Amino acid sequence: MSSATKDNFKSFNIDLWKYDGQKGALIPLLQSAQDTYGYISEKAIDYISHVTGIASADIYGVVTFYAQFRTKPLGKYVVKVCNGTACHVNGAKMISDTIIDELNIDYEETSEDHNFSMLSVACVGCCSLAPVVVVNDETYGRLTAPKLRKILRQYKQRAKKEQQSSEGQA
Amino acid sequence: MKTVKVGLGTCGISAGGEKVYQAFQDELKEHPDAFVLKETGCIGMCYREVLVEVSNGSGTGYTYGEVTPDRVGRIVEDDLLGHQAIDEWIVGGDTEEGYFENQKRIVLRNCGVIDPGSIDEYIASGGYEALKKTLTEMTPEDVITEVETSGLRGRGGGGFPTGTKWKFTRGAKGDKKYIICNADEGDPGAFMDRSILEGDPSAVLEGMAIAGYAVGADEAYVYCRAEYPKAIARLRQAIAQAKKKGFLGDKIFGSDFSFNIKIKEGAGAFVCGEETALIHSIEGLRGMPRFRPPFPAQSGLWGKPTNINNVETFANVPWIILNGGSAYAAFGTENSKGTKVFAMAGKIRRSGLVEVPMGISINDIIFDICGGIIDDKRFKAVQMGGPSGGCIPAEMCDTKIDYQQINKTGAIMGSGGLVVMDETTCMVDVAKFFLTFTQSESCGKCTFCRIGTKRMLEILERICDGQGTMEDLANLEELSNQIIEASLCGLGQTAPNPVLTTLKYFRHEYEAHIKEKKCPAHVCPALLTYTINDDCTGCTVCAKACPTDAITGEKKELHVVHQDKCIKCGKCFTVCRFDAVVKD
Ligand SMILES: Cc1cc2nc3c(=O)[nH]c(=O)nc-3n(C[C@H](O)[C@H](O)[C@H](O)COP(=O)(O)O)c2cc1C
Ligand code: SF4
């Protein structure tokens, strides 16, 4: 079995299908929906409600309570600014100012071309590298404004190239 | 043959550890017999990442710091093939003087030593011996007595005696009981629990199983934040391996004791670290705290007696069982026994993880172990206990690591985040930072926690903007007291601590913001003045960046900031490449 097909078995539909009334399953199901689609759509909430019998309104209440869940899709590159204590005292504000300036988006926003989203996270566990930014799964530490600008511009170029090549295919 | 271990804790990976590992793997293809390649967790010296340990067959070794993929070639060439260690890359000796000598590693005994993905290495270092001893030689009462003797107190922040808690849960009536490990690690400046889970997950599982036997529980959950994917993967792996070996599951070590552990991923709410909120979250509800009593020991998960402890608390347990409670109690002070792990961060030279015997002073940790302040700046304060804790000024850092002594300062021991601040840190800004955090994390159930923290935050924002009045300080104190009294859970009850301690020890900084409209640490943007000095080359970059055209000057000539137009956005400061823009 290739790893790709293996991953499919972890998808939201299968998790829903496997649901057999066990207690406390709502949050894992929501996590699975978000893992599969990148966000929690109204449709996903409807499905979960249908299968578990929990009212949509109650599910919605849980979704909005937890910071992890989002009801809108994120951009292709998610820029997470660490706002933990160490990063704060080491200049996280300068980091977010630079991103706002370079990408034209603020916290919790996604750029119009859907290439970038900016989020705030608390301590990502490498305070010795503060200030820290995580782009998708890549961590960048000991940042200065010029260093960060350079990194962001590389991502912009990458996004542009990817867009061009996908348009070329179409 | 030599063994090469690459530190792949979270900070090791962030610093490029996986690329270093890959580089060694590539070398291994060319020289298959040159060395054995392994990975390990957090070694503690996060400030020298990427760390690579080289050891020979007999177990003695040394560690290279700041290894990059480019350096791997020479390590293989000179050291592993040529048997000539590269002294200038080795950490330890003079540069790290005092770092290891002043620590005592009980919780971190295996972190950075064993491969956390291999249960065999855990077993080889004495792993699951304690569970075996528990199940074959001890009664549940014996176990509880041993833990009581050790004097171990909960490391999640509250400091409740662990043995007593276990006794309550054991004594509670119920056909079914649960163990929960709290791995929510909500303090935004702390990473002890994460490093333990990533570096030695089996020790936590073994501690949980021992607790299960002691209180009479056969089912358990680890509630781990979803932001810790590596820790979760390590836990899953360690659980699967332990089941295969028969250390978890049914009839462990031939006894009648069965124990199963499941993982629940948290969904990102600080308040879910509070035990009753955490239980609600496992039940699939909104993670709101409820009034106690009843305590979880009486009525917890699904209404059953539940014993909940922190990661570090559990990680201590196997050592205590094997070495005896009195060996543990030999470390520390009258009412604070054993060791404590701290995540050192901020303006400190050697940031990372340290474990110290209770009773040493905060100064000892900062100067003897962690090498003092970066760039020899003036040490101002430490923050302990995160959003629930407080700031201790430098003058009081001869305070001992001891629950009572630290409480006396107005801070708390907390879970182990220790953030060091120097003259460039603004204490009003720090108070505002923590309050911003607690305000947004308040679950909203209690009016005072919800609205009161918001009012306080507004006041702090005003002060940082230079709009504060002296009355505001009195109002902050009054609001603090109301929130402390009228909040249901620890979040609200402790949220004012960062404000109260800074008001107590750094009132002059608040007053400077209010009366002189100055931020002594040059942090609060609205209170800064931007000017341009002689280093200006006239490159015009700042003038172009300025949103209000407050900067004028001809090309290649000195530029000037017109204060009447300047909105203090700081853009000129960040864009200038010649350090010519000065903020004061
Ligand atoms: C707002 C709030 C957040 C908390 N966060 C944590 C946490 O992240 N980790 C933790 O172990 N305990 C946390 N606690 C403490 C727990 O409620 C509980 O006391 C602890 O898990 C008990 O374990 P211990 O006795 O081993 O410390 C928190 C408490 C409050 C009020
Ligand atoms: S004190 Fe705050 S966080 Fe705690 S229950 Fe009340 S509103 Fe919620």
Ligand code: SF4
């Ligand atoms: S701080 Fe902002 S507004 Fe003031 S001079 Fe610099 S760029 Fe212009």
Ligand code: FES
């Ligand atoms: S505070 Fe940013 S990594 Fe810890």
Ligand code: FES
């Ligand atoms: S994570 Fe690498 S030494 Fe701490």
